[in-house]
Amino acid sequence: MRAKEDVLTWDQYFMSMAHLSAMRSKDPNTRVGACIVNPQKRVVGLGYNGFPMGCSDTKYSWEREGDFLETKYPYVVHAELNAILNSIQNLAGCTMYVSLFPCNECAKAIIQSGIKTVVYEDDKYDGSPENMASKRMFLDAGVVLIQLPYCLKVCVEEIEE
Numbered sequence: 047m048r049a050k051e052d053v054l055t056w057d058q059y060f061m062s063m064a065h066l067s068a069m070r071s072k073d074p075n076t077r078v079g080a081c082i083v084n085p086q087k088r089v090v091g092l093g094y095n096g097f098p099m100g101c102s103d104t105k106y107s108w109e110r111e112g113d114f115l116e117t118k119y120p121y122v123v124h125a126e127l128n129a130i131l132n133s134i135q136n137l138a139g140c141t142m143y144v145s146l147f148p149c150n151e152c153a154k155a156i157i158q159s160g161i162k163t164v165v166y167e168d169d170k171y172d173g174s175p176e177n178m179a180s181k182r183m184f185l186d187a188g189v190v191l192i193q194l195p196y197c198l199k200v201c202v203e204e205i206e207e
């Protein structure tokens with residue numbers, strides 16, 4: 047019997063884990079997942095966007111607009127930072143798979159952690175000041191950016207429905 051050939055590529059496999067992590071996020075507008083992989087192709091960190099430990103959804107709002115202190119923005123921990131904080135080893139030389147292009151705050155953490163490659167899918171905030179700052183820092187820091195096609199996201203959304 048011949049071996050199956052229609053297997054997931056490594057990129058599809060790890061981006062699927064990022065999407066699976068995103069499905070844990072309670073953000074009603076944007077769910078993001080991140081998966082960090084070491085050079086031996088072992089998963090060493092997973093994360094999704096959510097409020098910090100002890101900051102419950104019953105007290106904090108997912109609002110996007112209105113009084114800043116009553117929106118999600120000052121409180122939510124981004125998927126990328128959670129994946130870094132959850133990681134089980136030094137991240138030098140690792141690759142981050144993330145469903146949405148990192149913001150400037152996460153870009154700083156990614157660079158300082160030693161992650162060398164960022165593989166992403168969606169870039170819906172392309173052109174925003176935060177997005178431009180991220181790209182500028184990644185370029186200067188020599189972090190390789192790879193955008194994957196969106197086909198996996200469509201599959202996950204179908205499963206969610």
Ligand SMILES: Nc1ccn([C@H]2C[C@H](O)[C@@H](COP(=O)(O)O)O2)c(=O)n1
Pocket residue numbers: 073075076077078094095096110118122123124125126146147148149152
């Ligand atoms: N790369 C990113 C960008 C955003 N997030 C989180 C932060 C929020 O929970 C949500 C963005 O909310 P929106 O302004 O689109 O309603 O996504 C992240 O984790 N990683």
Ligand SMILES: [Zn+2]
Pocket residue numbers: 124125126148149150151152153
């Ligand atoms: Zn961020």
